[in-house]
Structure formats: structure tokens, C-alpha cells
Amino acid sequence: MIVDCAVYEDGVRRQGHHDLEHLLERIDNEHDFVWIGLHEPTPEEFDSVAREFGLHELAVEDAIHAHQRPKMELYDDTVFLVLKTARYVDHEEVIELGEILIFIGEGFIVTVRHGQATELKDVRRDIEAQPELLKHGPAAVLHAIADRVVDEYQPALEGLDEDITEVENEVFSEAAPNRAERIYKLKREVLQFLRAAAPLGEPMERLATRDVPQIDPEVRNYFRDVNDHLHRVQDQLESYRDLLTSVLEANLSQLGVRQNEDMRKISAWVAIAAVPTMIAGIYGMNFDHMPELGWTLGYPAVLTVMLVACGSLYRSFKRAGWL
Amino acid sequence: MIVDCAVYEDGVRRQGHHDLEHLLERIDNEHDFVWIGLHEPTPEEFDSVAREFGLHELAVEDAIHAHQRPKMELYDDTVFLVLKTARYVDHEEVIELGEILIFIGEGFIVTVRHGQATELKDVRRDIEAQPELLKHGPAAVLHAIADRVVDEYQPALEGLDEDITEVENEVFSEAAPNRAERIYKLKREVLQFLRAAAPLGEPMERLATRDVPQIDPEVRNYFRDVNDHLHRVQDQLESYRDLLTSVLEANLSQLGVRQNEDMRKISAWVAIAAVPTMIAGIYGMNFDHMPELGWTLGYPAVLTVMLVACGSLYRSFKRAGWL
Amino acid sequence: MIVDCAVYEDGVRRQGHHDLEHLLERIDNEHDFVWIGLHEPTPEEFDSVAREFGLHELAVEDAIHAHQRPKMELYDDTVFLVLKTARYVDHEEVIELGEILIFIGEGFIVTVRHGQATELKDVRRDIEAQPELLKHGPAAVLHAIADRVVDEYQPALEGLDEDITEVENEVFSEAAPNRAERIYKLKREVLQFLRAAAPLGEPMERLATRDVPQIDPEVRNYFRDVNDHLHRVQDQLESYRDLLTSVLEANLSQLGVRQNEDMRKISAWVAIAAVPTMIAGIYGMNFDHMPELGWTLGYPAVLTVMLVACGSLYRSFKRAGWL
């Protein structure tokens, strides 16, 4: 689906609706450009775009099928960039990935969204409000999108952070329930997120430092800034991964401790029950000469002994922390 | 076994059957070439091929004995490439590897299949339908094969993915059966797959970026694309490896939990049985003066006490989740 | 908040209070410079500083929002450096991070503190006492701050070290209490500290070895020295990380051992109690012909047997280390 198709002249959007064909011919000045936004285009829809801007066959295939890793390719005079967006769906504790594919060339930028990718409407609105930025051409739009995508990693990270803190608190709480499943699933999400974000570093690095002729040199510092944010995201994700590995192990320790506590509690009760049973056994013996059996107060005395023994056992178990 | 032997002129297969000898002499134009396909050739069979195309002794030895790691070697004016194919045999949960060895030189390509390697019949049919591709010479065939091999990693990955998800579900299910063996074996397969796929990256990189004179420069971007797919496969496999390591640990936690549950269940029943035994012991004592023994309803009363005690213990264990 | 604003001429602080505006105009000689110190400035406060010294928009944004990773950026003729300070809050066993951001350009240095960052008052006082250093210009101040920040990692490291030693002693003590939580939390702090300190290495390296024109070449060796200290901090933190991973595992072993000891203790008592119960059971049988039952000393004899059996069991358990 073609979502939007605009022509920017001297940083300002030209009024009116524009037809795809012959768009490029209408671009006169160096920094004027066309921005076409698509959402999960059909091969047919994309075909006309590809023909109009002379996009490379391989990139076109990637753009339609998506499921790429973040990367940047240079085809002749076109730059092809793949970005992964991330959103944290809190109630499922799942990182939901989307994909934005971008083509940049002389006088045009084509953006293709797939899946749950961030909508670019807001990016367009924000950047249209800054004509002086738009004058830098498509590279400014590329930066605006990359910046937005990486900025939106932040709330996803925070979602993860909260859930990791929660799982830590659970594992180290008194109850020490088994949280292996939750920890494992959070780790899986962290690994997936890392796989989506980390490979973007290399394209950002290249855009920031090397000579990609399609990128206005003045915009380069801005990509370095994006890369910086990306680094922070990656650092954070890697430390989440390490922490979750440790929590999984700590979880095992906590379970072991709880198991031991259960065992001691059980054993304490068994020991308490064993005492009257033993005493009763003794006075159940059939010896002819057991003087206590003849005492009038023998029975209540023995019951008292039993109670006292059990009580003092209970007290000492309590004091030792077994009960 | 020589499976096929074809001459391509200007992108089109020349009709008729061709004899191995003097094949090269019949190649006139720059992009015309011979494609010889072999399957587990005997040394004798391969000898004539090697002589005809002047293949290097070391590569010939590798081609006959197979069991190479993926690699690319340049011998004078011949390129020698080793690829590993992978197939997931679902009912055995095993990655089955095959091997394809390829020689490319001026005017020829020789392909040798070993083991369960993907058949190249389909690749040949597909590429013969695209004469404009075939015009790029043997490099186009090389790309078609590499592309197919890497594409076929995908279903193998998916097979693994399904089994990993299954094992995750089992480990975190109520029953929490011990899945250490299955997890371990999946990990072994992942490691084996990784060992087969990862080293291919370096040759693809070289074919994509550096000057391998035997490769038509226009085909280079296509190898970069293959490399990209390979990267995704590798990323995926590495995260499988990490996940399986974590699942193995989580499996231990789950076992610990189940073990604890069993222990608590057993202990609860033992405690329930200990109560009537203790009471019975008390009334089995032989004191002369135990008034209860003389009561008419003493016996049914004690039985009732026993039942009530057991019942309330049972209820409280049930409530605590021990039973 | 603007904390201080001073002009240094020939290594000496010029008397009097200075207004922000037109400060640079008053700098005449090459090594004279202005040092402006800010603490969590509002955007408005920082705006005038940024305008006066022509600071780059991206760096300004970073300086106000903080939460950067340590890094160095070159914007035209300004150097922008981010440092993380670390302080160990012993009673909470937490590393508290702060942030210092520094701009250096021709004739000026601007320092911005955020959070719990080390106060720079002392640095200023110390360096003002060394006019010959101040003559090297802003680079000398930059070094003084970096040196102080890295020096203050040392007490934080020592705090960690103490707590790690303490946790080791606890884990390997007789009581072998479960220390999983404390170990885990120390590890989290170590990872966080590492993330704050390690990335600083690259800027220090660049300041020490490469041509950052804003840095007086004579000051370079001093940055190498800072980098060296940083390396030591990083080595130490990495080995803490490894050790804590091992302690967590050792903790599990110790728990297992203690659990086993508890189990053996319990079992020993159960075994001791089982013996008189069994003997009493035997003499509680109702056979007509049990000669012992008729003996006058039967009962005391059996009691003695019971005591002796229990006593010798107790002794042998004691000797085996079960009790």
C-alpha cells in the first residue's frame, strides 16, 4: 500500500497529490526530493516504484519479503538500509519486531514498513516542521527515521528492565518461587532484541564516518549520535543477558534453599511425632513387672511427659529456624 | 558418476550429448562454458575431468574424499569452493550434512556432490530458464548453487526451531519431565550445523567484495546477498545455541522443583499416617488406670478422632499445595 | 546552575567576577582560557553558554539530558567528552554513578556535572595551585578532571573488594548460609560499574596517542597514564565478575553440602528413635510364651538395652560426623 508520496522543494512539501510516474523528472534542484512511503506493498505495487527509481533487483526482493537483518547495501548510486523496530508488549513479555526498509538515491527516498514497525507518520510530520533540516535532502529523512527507531528501543528496554527487576524480586523474595520459565523467556526476548539491534551499528558507523556519497556530510555527525544511542542499547541488552544468566543460577540456589527448608520442616514434625510413639511403645510392652503400669497417676504422668517432650522439641526446632 | 555434461553458448544449452574430451576446445566465446556435474565420482572418473580442465592435485584430492570444511581456494586460474548442505531429518532430530565441491575456471564449471547434498538438477533447470543470467558465465551458476544451498538452510533452521520450541514447552509444562537428553542432542546438532555453515561466510565475503578475477563483477552483489542470508542463519544458530544452554539449566531448575513437590507429597502422606499410629500407640499402653479404655464408646471415639485428625491434616496439606 | 566561571591568564586566575557574555573576546593569549562549571543546568542556563562558545546542538542536547555512555566526540573545533563517576555506597552495596560532561575549544572549557558526580571544586583548587600546569590550557584541566574521576574509581573498587571478600567468607564459613542474593547484587553492580568505566578507555587512548589538535602534545603522556589506571580498574572489575560467577556456583555446592548435613542429622535421630520403638514393639507382642516377660528384671533390662543401643548409635553417628 502506498501510504504517502510527497515532493519536497527547498525543504517545503509541494502542495497537491503526485502521481508516481515521472516524479523524478519534476525534481529540479539538487536538494529537492521525493519521499514515497509504503506499507507491506504487493510485488505489483512495488514494481512501479522500483522501475521509476531504478532500484536493484536484489534490494527489491528484500523489500517485499522483509525478514532481513539490519544492514546497509550500496547498489551503484542507491543506498539500501534495513532497520528493525522493537516494541515491548508488556502483558505477554514479548519483544515485537517490525522492519523498515529504506532506499535513498539522487532526489528520492523510498520507505517500506513491514509488520509492527513504527509508523512513520509522526516522523514525517516532525521533519516537515523543520524545513532547514529537510534542505539537506533525503539523508535528513534517513536520519530522522533511524533516530526515531533507535529512540523507540528505549521504552522497550525499560519494559524489559521492569520485568527483570520484578523477576529478581520474586526470585529473592521469602517465598522463592521457581521463576525459571519467566527468566528463560525474558532471556530469549533479550537475545532476539540484541539480534535486531546490534547489527545496525555497522551501517550507522559507515554513515557517520565513511564516504557514502549519497549522505550530505553535514548530516554525518547526526548518525554518530544515533550510533551512540545504539551502543547504549546494546550495552544494556548485553548486561541484561548476563544478569538473566546469573538470575537463572540464583533461582536454582533459592530453590535448593527452599527445598531444604521444606525438608527440615517435615523432618521436625516427624521427629516430634516419633517421641510419643516411642514412649507409647515402651508402655505397651507386656512385661509382668512394670511398676509404672500399676500407678494410679501413671497414665496422666506419661501423657504429660509426652506433651512436655513434644513441646520442648517444638520450641528448640522453632529456635533453630526449622519450623 | 557423471550426472550431466552441458555446453552453454550465449546463455543457451547446446543440444546433444557431449564427450568429456576436447570439450574446452569447442568453447569459442568469452562467456560460453561447460558445466559438468558429478556425484561421488570414483578417482578414475574424476581423473579424466581433472586432466581436461587442469585442476590442481590438492583440490582433486579434496573433491574425491570430501569431508572438507567450507572454504575457497584459488589455484592459479581455478577457483575451488566447498559448500556444506544441510537437511533436517525431523523424526531423528538430526541435521544431515552433504557436500558440494565446485571448480570454476576459464570456460568451465565442475560440480561434485557428496552424501546427502542437495541435488543440483533443479538449480540447472531454473538457471537454464534464465539465459540472460547464464550469459554471465560460470559465476552465475556458482551463485545459483550457493544461493540454493543457503536457501535450503532455512527449512533445516525451521525444523530445529520447532523442536526447540517443543522442548521448551515440555520443560516448562506441569509435568516437567527431564529433557536433558533431547536438549543436549539438539545442541549437538546446532553446533554441527554452525560448523557447517559459518565458515562459508569468508568465501562469500571474498566473492562479493574482492577481486576474484574468475567472477564477473556484475555477479558480485549477488554473492553479498547470499552472504547476508548466511549471516542470518548464523545469527539464528548462535541464538539457538545460547537458548539451548539456558534451557538445559532451566531443565535442572524444573527437575529440582518437581523433586521437591514429590518429596512434599510423600512427606504429607507419611505425616497423615503417623497420627493414627501415634494415637493407637497411646491406647496400646498397658496402664492399669486408663479410664478411656473402660468407656463403651472409647473405641469408636478414638477412631473418629483419628479420622478427623487425618482429614484436617489432609485438608491443610491440600490448601498449602503439598498434595 | 552556574557554579563557577573563571578566566585564567598565564596560568593564574584573573580576579573578580566575570559575566558570561563576551568572555571569549577578553581572551588574548594562546594559553589563556575560560573555565565555566555548571551543575545540572536548565536548558535556558545552558543555552547562553552554548551560544557564547558555539557548541554543537547534538552535544548540547547530551549535556542537558545526560545518561550518556563515556565517549569523546569532535565537533569542528570543539571536543566533547563524557565521563562517568562512580561512588560505592557501602551500606546499600550499590555503585552510584554520576556524569561529567566537558566541552573544550579554543580558549575555553565548559564542565557540566549531573547526579552524584564528584564535585570539581577540589580539582579546581588543586590545579589553580599549579600555574605551570594551567599554562598548558584547557587540556590540563581536562586531564585533572579525568585523573580525579578515575582515581575515585579506586575507593569504589575497594568497597566492592571488601564486600566480595566478605561474601566469600560467608559462603565458605561453617554455617554456609545462602548468599545467592548478595552475590547476584554485587555482580549486578560490577557489571554496571564496568559499563560505566570501560568505554572511557577509547577516548583516553585517542587523547594519549592521536592528534586531537585541541590537546597540547605535552599533556598527552598524562592521558596515557590515566588510561593505564583505567585499564587496571577494568582488569579488576572483570576479575570480580568472573569470581562472582564462581562464588555463585560455589554457593550452590555449599548449600548442597549443608542440605546433606541436615538430612544426615535428621536421619541419624530418626534411626536412634527407631531402635527403642522396634524393641518396644517386640515386647508388646501378645505371645503366651515369652519368657522375658515373666522376668522380674525384664523391664529394666530392656530399658537398659534400649539406652545402650541408642547410646552406641549416637556415638557412632557422632564419630562418622553425622551428628
Next chain:
Amino acid sequence: MIVDCAVYEDGVRRQGHHDLEHLLERIDNEHDFVWIGLHEPTPEEFDSVAREFGLHELAVEDAIHAHQRPKMELYDDTVFLVLKTARYVDHEEVIELGEILIFIGEGFIVTVRHGQATELKDVRRDIEAQPELLKHGPAAVLHAIADRVVDEYQPALEGLDEDITEVENEVFSEAAPNRAERIYKLKREVLQFLRAAAPLGEPMERLATRDVPQIDPEVRNYFRDVNDHLHRVQDQLESYRDLLTSVLEANLSQLGVRQNEDMRKISAWVAIAAVPTMIAGIYGMNFDHMPELGWTLGYPAVLTVMLVACGSLYRSFKRAGWL
């Protein structure tokens, strides 16, 4: 001990016994050379060799004391290479390492064997049968030896492989015996093997690709081939290491499971024994009014009840897999 000392002229061994002294003077043509083979030489034996060929003092020391890591050094115009041989002693499950040290210079090759190193007799015989190879000079011999050494890693690998498979089968067998010791020892061997084989890669790489003037350029491809085999060995060893780490963990899971099974079996029997004890306790009470006690068939009836209760418990435990 000097094992052999031969002069090769134009690829053919010159007849007769040769004296060490003045050997080099008798070499006339470029590709003629002397090959001296030693086995654990005494310092005196080696001294004369070192003097004759002008070997560097440091290399000489290494050659006598052995226990080097694989490496290559260039001393002026002499190449010094250290190789580690590996043999798997199956009944001890131990990798036995040997060492071969090689000096190559203009017109000579000196080989020194230490410990259980592969005998070079066969290598000498094989290469003497290929005069066209020997014409390439000492480099051909160097290749023949390196090739042999790396080829002999293969059976060692296979020995390890078999034992690892065996240990896997044991760990995952019904009996699930504790195999921690065996796994650990195999891992130790794998690490030792890896330490012996891996560092050889760098010298092979250098021999294959860079300009070591003592190596005939035509022989270079052959070293690349050796390096390739070495890579495979290393890949294999690294995956053994990873697998053994996982097996060790899986072993723990299996032990946990078996422990749980034992516990359940024990508990089942205890529960079965507790039932008749409890019933017997009840009928051992001394109430005056217990009608069952007066029944003629009371005793057999109770016995029957006990048997039935035990039997049905046994059956249900059996069905639940506890027995």
C-alpha cells in the same frame, strides 16, 4: 641420537653413509640438501649439528629442552618450526603429545623428535619415493612432516569422538551412572590437544601466504592445505569442548532424576510398610469394648485387609512409575 643423515641430489638420495662435518660443503646445486634426523639428542650431539649449520643459540636451546608450544621463528636465514604430535592412548583415555622441531636453511633440514612423537622413518620413505617432490628442496620435506603430523591428529580425534559418544550414551542410559569424572578427564584431554594443535595455525598460515624466502613458492599451496586440515581439527576440538561442557551439565540433570527416582522408590516402600503398622497399632489398643477383637475371623480378616491395602498401594505406585 642421530637417527639418519642423508644427502639428496636432484631429488635422489646419495648412496653411502655421510659424516656430519663438512656436509654443507658437499652441496653444489640449489635444490640439493642434507636431511639430518635426531631423536632426543644430548646437548653434545646437538652441538656439532648446530655448529655445522649455524643454528641460532635460542632455537638450539628450545630443540634440546623441548616443551615448546607450536611456533615458527625466523633467525636470519634459518626457519625454526615446532610441531606437536598427538596420539590417543585409548585404554587410558589420554592424549599423548610428542614434539618435532625442525630447522630449515639453505641446503639443509634438521629434524629433532622428542617424546612420543611420530617416527619420521615413514615420512622419509614416502617422500624418497617421490623425487619430483624432493627437488623442491627442504620445504618439501617440511611439508611432508607437517602433513603427516596433522594427518595423525585424525585418529586421535576419532578416539576422542568414540569415547565422547560412549560417555553420552552412558549418561543418557537408563542407569544414568555418574560420569562426571570421565567427562572431566575427556575435557582435560580436549583442552590439552587444542593447546597443542591450535597455535600451529599461525605458522602454517605464514608458510602458505607470506614470503618466507626459505620456502619454494610452489610448495605454498600445500601448506594451505595442511592449514585447512588443521582448521578442521580445531573446529572439531572446540565443538568437543562445548559438548563436554553440556554433557557435564546434563549429567547433573540425569543424576538429579535418578536421585528422585530412588527417593520415590524408597518412599513408596515406606508408605506400603506404614499401612499394616498403622492397622496393627489400632488393633493393639487396649479398649475393653472393641467388638472386632472378639470375632473368630477378626485376625485373618485384618491380615487380609493389610494385604489388600499393601497390594493396591503397590499397584498404584507401579502405575505411577514410582516402583
Next chain:
Amino acid sequence: MIVDCAVYEDGVRRQGHHDLEHLLERIDNEHDFVWIGLHEPTPEEFDSVAREFGLHELAVEDAIHAHQRPKMELYDDTVFLVLKTARYVDHEEVIELGEILIFIGEGFIVTVRHGQATELKDVRRDIEAQPELLKHGPAAVLHAIADRVVDEYQPALEGLDEDITEVENEVFSEAAPNRAERIYKLKREVLQFLRAAAPLGEPMERLATRDVPQIDPEVRNYFRDVNDHLHRVQDQLESYRDLLTSVLEANLSQLGVRQNEDMRKISAWVAIAAVPTMIAGIYGMNFDHMPELGWTLGYPAVLTVMLVACGSLYRSFKRAGWL
């Protein structure tokens, strides 16, 4: 403390005692030099040395405070090298580190020892016995010291090796005692040793291969040799680290096994005791019609049954390996 101060002319020590001041003026020839040895000098002591040889302020500070990581710095025309010595204190199982700091410049070498560092007396004596070496100037001394330091890593390694083997034997012995603490502490020592030795590689590499003008090119090969030994030490330490990690895990398995054995032993005894208790319970019932009770041999028969039952249980537990 100034330990020794000698002037070497043409490889020979000049007789007599020398005063620190004006020492350098007395050096005439290119390879003549002064060697000053200090041990934990006070700042005052070191000050005069620093002034005499023009040592850089930063290096001087390092030399007095020690606690550096191994490194090499070039200050103008002075080389500053930090070495860590290691000694294994066997009865405490602790690696004791010392530090040697070396300054080399035109015509002088200054060595500073801290802590338990190897004494350099022997090095001095050995090298004074080799005038031809001393002629190479201070670089020869530098090599002699580095060589000695790295050589002395060997006995420390061997001490560790012995203790690791001992701990392995303990862990896998019949008794399988918990060795977590000892393993952990050995690992800590290995990590500390590694941290002291590994960073020395880079300076040795630089001394061996690059142009450090203060180093006589003829001495370079010797540093490569030291580096080689260092590599071996590092390889060894890294494999110790890996092995200790595995032993710690194996220790857990062994503990689990022993715990299980304890549990089975206990359970077996409990089962053996349960049988006579159960039988006694049956014959303790008060049924009027229990024919066995009236038999004259009833009591001894039951006792025999009990003994036989216990005996056969004992035998079968013995056979199953539970007792």
C-alpha cells in the same frame, strides 16, 4: 634503598664504589652503562636518581607507588617497563606477586623492586659472567631480568598444577568431599596470576618486533623468546581456569552422588528397621483368636522370621550397592 650501583665498561664491571651524582658523565663509550638497583626506595632516595637520569615525572610516581599492571611506556628517550613477579606459596596455596620497574635510557638502566619480587642479585651475577652479552648495553640486562621473571613463573605454575591435580583427585575420590572452597580459591589465584602475566605480552612483542631505538636490534630475538615462554604460561593458566570451572561443576555432581548414596544408605536401614516393627505390631494386636500367640514356639519363630527378613533385606541392599 639503593641496593647496588655499578658501571659497566665494555661488558666488564668497573671496580670500586660509585657515587650517584655525575655518574652519566663518566660514561664514554656507546655500550658502556650504569646499572642502579633499588628496593622500595623512599621518594627522597628515588628523587636523586630521577634527577640524575632525567626520568619522567609520571614514571617516577609509578615507580614509587608500584601496584601497576605490566606495561611499557616510552618517554622521550627513556623506556619504562613494569614487570610482575610471581611466587607460589604452597602451604597457603597463594600466588604472591611482586613488582619490578625498569628504566632504560642512553647509558643507564635503573631497576626498582617492590614487595616479594625476585631478587636481582643472581641476575646481576649471571650476566656479569657474560661480558659479551653485557656489551649489548642495558637492553641485555633488561632481557636478563625479563627472562628470569618469566622463568620463575614456571615453578609457580607447577605449584598450581600440583594443587589442581590434588584437588581433582580429591573430588573424584571415593569420599568425594566438598572441595568448592579450595577450587574457588585456586581459581582466584589463577585469575590473579593471569592478570599479572598476560599484559606483559604486548611489551615483549613490541621489544621483539618493533623499533624501540633503545634496544640493540641483536637482542630482539631474545625478547621474542621470552614472549614465547610467556605465551606458554598464559596458555597454561587459561586452561587451568577452564579446568577449575569444570572441576567446580564436577564437584557439584560428585556431591549430588554422595548425597544420594547417603540417602539410600539411610533409607535402607530405615526399611530394615520397619520390618520387625511391622511384624511386632501385628502380633501385638489384641484379637482373641490369634492361634500363633498360643504356640509354644511362636515367639522364637517370629523372632527368627524377623531376623531372616532383616538379613535378606540387608543382603539385597548390599547387592544393589545401597549399603
